[in-house]
Amino acid sequence: MPFIPHTEDDVRRMLDAIGAESIEQLFDEIPEELKCTSFDIPEGLSEMDVTAIMHQRAAQDANGVCFIGAGSYDHHIPAAVWELTTRGEFYTAYTPYQAEASQGTLQLLYEYQSMMTALTGMDVSNASLYDGASGLAEAVLMAVRANRKSKSRRVLMPRTLHPAYRKTVDTIVRNQNIELIEIPLDRSTGKTDLAALEAYAGEDCTALIIPQPNFFGVLEDVDAMTEWASANNLVTIAVVNPLSLAILKPPGEWGTDGVDICVGEGQPLGIPISSGGPNYGFMCCKKQHVRQMPGRIIGRTVDLDGKPGYALTLQAREQHIRRSKATSNICTNQGLMVTASTIHMALMGGEGLARTASACHANTQTLVEMLTGLEGVERCFDTPVFHEQVLTVDVPVAEVLHSLSEHDVLGGYALADDYPELGNCLLVCATEKRTEAEMQKFADTLDLVLMTHRKAT
């Protein structure tokens, strides 16, 4: 089919029909400073030149041993994962338009959904979203649709939730008449302050977000939070690290009945850090909420000959049918990332994921023992964690991290910008990839760096 562009006359008639003067006017809500006015695209280059530039650019990435977690994690990915993912049959990141013609893709997504429901203990999964943070924003919108008893559109969001997730949710739901209420953290434990939550008992609130582990790696009292929310008629939204679910109680079993919605970032399941993306988000829910779930859902059925086949299901509320009243404007997804994740999970199996998760936990414990053995380094919270820990150091964190990076050690994430009350705190992580020798190097270098900085002051 040829591509037939609109003529100027077509465009004029459409604009007249909706009462707009120009196409630009349709985008006037976008601030001027965010609009691109010119593109600096150079002339074409030879393959050799491009290769040289790409090597140069790649070298700008920090080289070093990674002890930074904070939402993106340095895990081992078996070579087979991306070898298979980049085969021609899979190598498209786009949801197929003629979906049912792509039975292989649909079967893969169906398997993905099955794995995610097994991991989270939930009834249903969609076929993925853009990333963890925007997935949570979708979950908040879904919770507001699902909780029809609540009229307040107030959502309780713990301060222990990932700062980038909090900002993303705020950006997406701010103008939709939804109020986000921050629940403070308990400074002594690093958990959500349950007493502060209790202050909202009996009030009309719509949903509660429950991060597990939270941004500090700390394990929250998820059963108590889920129970509290159910008792007060709030819809519960779990935000989880999917790898941790191989050893932690799945959200489908929190409290008496489990949570209503479960979302998270899929990156720990076979996606490289790649300077920050692309990633993908996952979303699961209880069956009773499935009609409010955004995105695509693949179902298994039989064809006229009784052979198994896969089809998109529950599409009636998607935007190609419901237009402006659709549950979400999500249409494409991170298909290639999901393909990699599905192959990753299939290769690892439940046992492999559980052993990886346990190794991360054990390595982080070892690292923390080593580091807190140094003068001036202490645990900030003495609370059980998954694979991250907040440490306090007695010299300015930003300077420490800079000095460490000069020794090829990426020593963690400084919390001061997001949590001024945790000004001298550092969030560290040791995944299953970190060796005893790497951790020892981190400890020795940190010791040296701290001594140098103390002398300097």
Added chain:
Amino acid sequence: MSNTPSDLKYTKSHEWIRENGDGTVTLGITDHAQELLGDLVFVEVPETGTGVEAGGEIAVVESVKAASDVYSPVTGEVIEANEALADAPESVNDSPYENGWICKIRLSDAVELEGLLDADSYATHAEEEEH
């Protein structure tokens, strides 16, 4: 030919209204509407106590093809919803004027009923829409 009982009132958006004689009305979608939608798989009924305005959305009927809004032609408060539709959405197909009712509304202003269509006018409207 669709069934259009003469004791009911109708809207151009294919809802029917039955006056219960006590300041309340019962609302559903017409036989013609259910034929157009095809087999219903889900009906989202309103919560009891919800306030509705004339012309406002009050329910969603979902077939395998599409989810469509149901509008209330009257202002008032939902006093009862047909919870049985949760397990039997097909009632709307099988019995649109009896078992397939959607909700009951206490009227704020009975005058609003005067603007509704009678059975003949609705049948004509539905037929014209076909062409």
